[in-house]
Amino acid sequence: MAAVEECVVVIDGANVACQKDGKVHIPKLAAAIKYFRSLELAAGRYPVNCVAFAPNFWLNVKPSPGSAGPKENGTMETDDWALLNQLVHQDHVILTPSQAHDDFYVIDYAVKYNGFIVTNDMFRDHVSNKRIFHGKRLTSNWVRSHCIDFTFVGTEFMPNPRTMERVVHFQPSATSAVTTSSLHDSNDNDVEAESDDVQEDGMVVDHKGTKRSKTIDLSEVTYYKVPRELLPMLHGEGGETMGKFQEYTGTYIVLPSHAASAAPSTSNVLTLSIYGPEPSRLQAVGHLDAFLVQMQQQYAYQHQQQYMASQVHQAGMYPHQHQPSTGTQDDQMMEIDPY
Known part of the structure; x- marks a missing residue:
């Protein structure tokens, strides 16, 4: 003291x-x-x-x-x-x-x-x-x-x-x-x-x-790891997504800023700090686990669409390099590993 x-x-x-x-x-x-x-x-x-x-x-x-x-x-x-x-x-x-x-x-x-x-x-x-x-x-x-x-x-x-x-x-x-x-x-x-x-x-x-808002004691915290590329999705529209989530779970969650996702680093994960009583923190972690799976699927889908768009663009630029495929469109999509 x-x-x-x-x-x-x-x-x-x-x-x-x-x-x-x-x-x-x-x-x-x-x-x-x-x-x-x-x-x-x-x-x-x-x-x-x-x-x-x-x-x-x-x-x-x-x-x-x-x-x-x-x-x-x-x-x-x-x-x-x-x-x-x-x-x-x-x-x-x-x-x-x-x-x-x-x-x-x-x-x-x-x-x-x-x-x-x-x-x-x-x-x-x-x-x-x-x-x-x-x-x-x-x-x-x-x-x-x-x-x-x-x-x-x-x-x-x-x-x-x-x-x-x-x-x-x-x-x-x-x-x-x-x-x-x-x-x-x-x-x-x-x-x-x-x-x-x-x-x-x-x-x-x-x-x-x-x-x-609930009164939240900041002396109790749980740290939660998320993939770096998913940080913008967690922030949501102007922070409203996380704001509603905190109100629903009775927690206070500290997210790294958007700049952290672009900052040079050897780590592919970022850490969230979840404050609140233990039951609320456990509830938040459970929802985040489920939400994270959905976001990873959404992120993979977006990358798949970008990949397919780039293939279409290249086919338009170099049509002689692309031969007609004998498989169906679904067969071709299944060959793409979204992860």
Whole structure:
């Protein structure tokens, strides 16, 4: 447990380091870490314990050879990769498992130690889905009072000065009081949740959908392997397929992003994280097993159709190379191995 006289600052590494073009820029993450590690609070009475969380695959993906070389084969350039490796060895950056959502670790650590989170993410999905951390439900009030938004001028880190006032004037007892009033017990009713979540940066949470959602404890998880090529099918139309599935099974499922299916990797499988009580997780696994068989058949059928279309196209381009077949169309189709 962190010392009571420490101010804990947790940096959402993916939010800080990722640029608009999707590239990872580690010098920005390093600048944020340096800013908070050099910060003195209340004339040095309360030191800052700053830690950043970042996804593990950043170090496991082969880096690009530098700013002058091609960038399409890696998450970041070689210099950035080396800097991240250094920050990890200094324990300034903690890597989260590839199959897990790094948001969970960021929020969990901040809640555990009554700390602040450096991020521009308002965690609306976690708030509206009533995510539980250390037996408490995350609310928009807690997010507003504990998150530090920021910007960059070049690589100079600039946190919101108004938000930083709460950090600079940090008092352990005051922070504890904010946490108690803003993070509700997991058995609070929906009326209390609704009063918390109305208006968040001018937006209104869909409470009708929230009331249908079950409170899910994220401390219980089952990992489920799926073929890499089936990830787009699992995402479905704008995420609606998986959203309905989670509501039906009473689980919360973390899928790798679409980019993960195209990222260079030696593995042909990806891992889903299924959160919830054991009966719900078992139900989800059972349905996924059946659904996976259907998707594999659908995927094989699509490839079969593409193969047949390419054969027809080639026959049109080179008719002299294709002799009439003595077999039926069904016989020809049976010769194709869809797997």
